[in-house]
Amino acid sequence: xxGCCDVVNAAMAKAVPAQGxxxxxxxDWASHLDPLLSNALLDAGFPWYRPDCAAQPDECRCENFxxxxxxxxxxxxxxxxxxxxxxxxxxDDLIGKRLCRPAGSFAHDLDRSGRRWLSEAKITLEQPRSxxxxxxxxxxxxxxxxxxxxxxxxxxxxxxxxKDQVESVQTRPLSIQGLHVVVHKSHPQGEAIIALFNQGLxxxxxxxxxxxxxxxxxPDRSKGQDQQNIVPLKRHSGSTVCQLACDENSxxxxxxxxxxxxxxxxxxxxxxxx
Numbered sequence: 457x458x459g460c461c462d463v464v465n466a467a468m469a470k471a472v473p474a475q476g477x478x479x480x481x482x483x484d485w486a487s488h489l490d491p492l493l494s495n496a497l498l499d500a501g502f503p504w505y506r507p508d509c510a511a512q513p514d515e516c517r518c519e520n521f522x523x524x525x526x527x528x529x530x531x532x533x534x535x536x537x538x539x540x541x542x543x544x545x546x547x548d549d550l551i552g553k554r555l556c557r558p559a560g561s562f563a564h565d566l567d568r569s570g571r572r573w574l575s576e577a578k579i580t581l582e583q584p585r586s587x588x589x590x591x592x593x594x595x596x597x598x599x600x601x602x603x604x605x606x607x608x609x610x611x612x613x614x615x616x617x618x619k620d621q622v623e624s625v626q627t628r629p630l631s632i633q634g635l636h637v638v639v640h641k642s643h644p645q646g647e648a649i650i651a652l653f654n655q656g657l658x659x660x661x662x663x664x665x666x667x668x669x670x671x672x673x674x675p676d677r678s679k680g681q682d683q684q685n686i687v688p689l690k691r692h693s694g695s696t697v698c699q700l701a702c703d704e705n706s707x708x709x710x711x712x713x714x715x716x717x718x719x720x721x722x723x724x725x726x727x728x729x730x
Contacts, residue, residue, distance in 0.1 A: 460503050460635065462669045463527050463660075464653075470665070471656030493640045494520070500649055503527050503635030507564040515564065517638070522646050525654045526634030532565060534601040534625040535609045537594055542601055544625045547571055551578050556590035556599040559583040565631035566603075587612050595621065603630055 468477045492498040509518035536542045567574040590602045613619050639646040660666040
């Protein structure tokens with residue numbers, strides 16, 4: 457485990473939950489928010505982006521989930537064909553452009569307050585099944601940029617051997633997104649779980665642990681990715697923290713059937729009475 461996984465583990469250890477905790481991972485992330493978290497079969501997931509809930513209160517995650525303080529923030533970048541460089545000094549530079557982001561990925565940064573690109577049809581968003589297909593469209597000239605987080609993008613360029621053909625726009629990020637632990641609002645200890653994690657996170661920032669956690673997958677900054685899954689700890693008591701691995705050896709192949717590029721981790725905790 458590296459990066460985001462280690463941050464959560466350190467925060468939980470710092471918080472010293474009375475029930476204890478353990479970390480596991482599984483490969484199937486699709487059922488994470490529902491039914492696992494929605495039915496309190498598992499207690500929390502990480503790391504998840506938080507939409508602009510003030511502007512989009514009816515968005516599914518805003519309506520149904522509690523969010524922790526940000527574990528860290530990551531850059532959402534534009535990846536472009538070196539043969540067709542794209543200027544991005546201001547939002548207006550993207551008007552009329554064609555962006556690509558895999559199906560199932562978030563889009564709230566494209567339609568936030570002051571940037572109604574989708575609702576006002578100012579850009580075209582292509583959403584194929586995988587990140588590899590987005591880069592195929594880019595190389596074919598069918599989109600102007602692939603809009604994904606820096607971690608996923610750079611990993612994809614390495615996996616797809618596109619480093620000589622594709623580059624990231626360096627003038628500014630498309631957005632900066634925080635990654636959070638989430639708990640379903642119906643969970644009877646939801647507020648307590650979030651408070652416990654926040655307490656631990658604040659603790660490791662205060663004592664310097666946070667600043668020294670190695671970020672194996674991050675080229676130059678604290679970041680991770682968006683989604684993975686959970687299994688309950690098979691014991692009669694205690695709590696579990698569960699996630700999908702996010703180190704280099706566990707990244708799914710971008711050539712395979714892994715449909716959503718944002719592969720992030722989740723945690724679960726079973727708050728059972730001892």
